Amino acid sequence: MQTATPVSRKATRPRADALRNRERIVAAAREMFVENGPDVPFDEIARRAGVGNATVYRNFPDRDALIREVVCCVMDRTARAAERALAEGAESGDAFAALERFAHAAADERISALCPMLAGAFDHHHPDLLAARGRVEHLVAEIMERAKAAGQLRPDVGVGDLLMVVAQLGRPPAGAVCVSLDRFVHRHLQLYLDGLRAPARSTLPGTTLTMEDLRQS
Known part of the structure; x- marks a missing residue:
């Protein structure tokens, strides 16, 4: 009898560290938008969030998002x-x-x-x-x-x-x-x-x- 292959949890939900990175980006963006307005460069948001620029763009492909x-x-x-x-x-x-x-x-x-x-x-x-x-x-x-x-x-x-x-x-x-x-x-x-x-x-x-x-x- 063939046993069913368990479904990977990683395939169905984001990793915990990915969720934390997203939360840090949103928190940093909120602070900087309030402080400096909507045109804050993404690289500055990434720096305050403690993540790389690629991580910001992976989560939010554009400023509107x-x-x-x-x-x-x-x-x-x-x-x-x-x-x-x-x-x-x-x-x-x-x-x-x-x-x-x-x-x-x-x-x-x-x-x-x-x-x-x-x-x-x-x-x-x-x-x-x-x-x-x-x-x-x-x-x-x-x-x-x-x-x-x-x-x-x-x-x-x-x-x-x-x-x-x-x-x-x-x-x-x-x-x-x-x-x-x-x-x-x-x-x-x-x-x-x-x-x-x-x-x-x-x-x-x-x-x-x-x-x-x-x-x-």
Whole structure:
């Protein structure tokens, strides 16, 4: 009786060291894109990641592929922060504190500092980007609905209102000035969050900002 030949694990999944190299490239690219903008040479990204140029190109054949992976990675990290906030809010019973924790964590991700790289010919409708964005929006909406249901969040604000301010505060221009501005982000974000508490102390002009409003702008 002939025995079956076992399937090699290496044939069905990337090697652990290859995965680590990819993660290092994405982490290095995120840092350098935020610091210096989208035109950082691949060889400098490779140097910071501690890999060779060929390894970068093997994983990301062009700049668009690398930018997309960086943005999706940051969105995934933001989604995980939202999931943690939801779990902590459910455990503590303080829905607004959960919203605050998420907002500060999202500001630290600095996802909007990457937004200028999504302009031009970049494929804004790539399935990976749409899925990552949809996950974040759904989770943030749930965080805010829980705070509203608890009577802690003013009812006249939407997901777009929160994410726009988080984005603006986490988006100093790429370059050396970023570091000097970082120390103000959480201070100013907390001032804004305090203004979201119910009961509202004023009537907001205009209408609730939606995510569709943000995308169109």
